[in-house]
Amino acid sequence: MTVTIDEIRHYPVKGLNGMTLDTAMLSAGEGLPDDRRFALAHAASQFDRTNPDWLPKRNFLQLMRDERLAQLDARFDSDADAGILTLFRDGRQVARGDITQPLGRALIEQFLQAFIPPGPRGNPHIVEAPGRMLSDVSDKYVSIVNLASVKDIERVARAPVDPRRFRANLHLDGLPAWVEMSWPGKEIAIGEARLEVVEITGRCAATEVDPDTGSRDLHMLKILQQGFGHTQCGVYARVVAGGKIEKGDTVTVPPF
Secondary structure (H helix, E strand, O other): OOOEEEEEEEOOEOOOOOEEEOEEEEOOOOOOOOOOOEEEEOOOOOOOOOOOOOOOHHHEOOOOOOHHHHHEEEEEEEOOOOEEEEEEEOOEEEEEEEOOOHHHHHHHHHHHHHHOOOOOOOOOEEEEOOOOOOOOOOOOOEEEEEHHHHHHHHHHHOOOOOHHHHOOOEEEEOOOOOHHHHOOOOEEEEOOEEEEEEEEEEOOHHHHEOOOOOOEOOOHHHHHHHHHOOOEEEEEEEEEEOEEEEOOOEOEOOOO
């Protein structure tokens, strides 16, 4: 059985939708380039812009509590000197700016502050912690989901389950369902890149949100608990040897 990368995705701004990549360069000890590089700190956030560092997700807008974000289509283009974020809603461009620069961030924030209701979770500001990923965990990991496990969740849910609900970086095809649960402590290889699987990914209510409409249409945690006796799906892996990966690449996985 051949295991392949069905999709590569990164999420430049935590809480906004991800983008597909045809290729990515993995580096030891790092996540995917630009993945969770930025986040949206809300009015009650403890994020310190003068001393930026990783903080738990409660300090940022997130689909778990701010499902309205799924109504936005975010596209991020970066190079050595800029990082252009463009936001669309219902196919229409609503904001655009270079979020590596104060003026560009202000242009995006002006729209978001009108889009997100006022209150403790309102008044969002784009923040960055150089050298850190603003993901749900403090370490720099690549997140992986097994598409066969997602199909098995569909069986229990009796409804389609878009794998984007799990906001993983790599979607793997060609595996038996749930085999990845035995991977912690083992390695997978993609070309010259090697990744050590560190832990199974526990899931939150963000998975209940339709990634296109923002509606809470599946009780995913209940489905997982009742169907499988846990609320987990996917794994986190640490890059231990870098290399270029491409969509369609063969993945060498532990024996099953």
